[in-house]
Structures are given as structure tokens and as C-alpha cells.
Amino acid sequence: MASSSSSSYGVTQIKYDVFISFRGTDIRYGFLSHLKKELKQKQVDAFVDDRLESGDEISPALVKAIEQSLISLIIFSKDYASSKWCLEELVKIVECMARNKQIVLPVFYNVDPSDVRYQKGTYGDAFAIHEKNKRKLSKLQNWRSALNIAANLSGFHSSKFG
Structure with a gap:
């Protein structure tokens, strides 16, 4: 299904339809496995x-996958913000x-969008640790801004689907 598309920055080779950003410990063997299926x-x-292929460096390979995806699906779960890599992916x-x-x-998987938007609840706890x-410290504002932007997008809340 994936193809190439053009942008004002040149041609971006689209390799994947969807990049899924998630906190593995929260959803890898439950929600995510069903979604992938x-x-x-x-x-x-x-x-x-x-x-990821064996031997790939994780950071550059994931950044490339994000860039080569048509859509990014961000699954905000309770511990998403505790992972600095999840936050870097989000940025x-x-x-x-x-x-x-x-x-x-x-x-928003078992988390309130306003907790993500304003870093309250487990998101506030995670930022207290990051601080x-x-x-x-230099990354905190970028992470907060990215969370706010993403949480303000129209999306899906787990309380509204089975």
C-alpha cells in the first residue's frame, strides 16, 4: 500500500502506511497485538x-521509520511519558x-486526554522524575509542547470503544 509522496522539502519515500508509537510495557502484548492483527x-x-533488523541502532532506525510513514498512530497509555524515547519519538x-x-x-488508552495535554496524573509524575x-532539562519544553499539540488533535479514547 505504501508509495512515495512529495513534500515542499523534496520527495519523501513512503515505506510504511502507519508508524505506531507506544510504551511497550503498557500495551505490547494486549491492545497492540490486537491492533497489529x-x-x-x-x-x-x-x-x-x-x-527492526538485528544490529540496527534503535534511534536512527525509528526516526527513519517515522519519516517514511504516511500516518503516525500515537498510543498514549499511563506510562508513555515515563519513556524519554517515547517522548523523543513524539517530538x-x-x-x-x-x-x-x-x-x-x-x-488515549486508559488515560484522559487532558492528563496528556497538561501533564497531569501519571504524566505529571513522569515529568517530575524527568525534571x-x-x-x-533542555528537552522538557519540547516534550511538553509535543504532548500538548498531539493531545489537541482529534483522536480516539479507549472509553469509547471496545
């Missing part, structure tokens, strides 16, 4: 980190949305 059944080529996704007009769909690490 449904997408595969509908012939949607979804990139999940289990597609890249928001950048691709702005620069390449990538479609971004948030899914203790002085090396991360």
Missing part, C-alpha cells in the same frame, strides 16, 4: 519496533506532521 488483516503496513512525529503534513492520530535529571 487487525491492520494486517486490512493490508495496512504498520511499523512497530519489532520490525519527531510532531515535526513530521508540521513539515511533511504527516497524518497523526492519537489514541530531576538536569541533563534532560
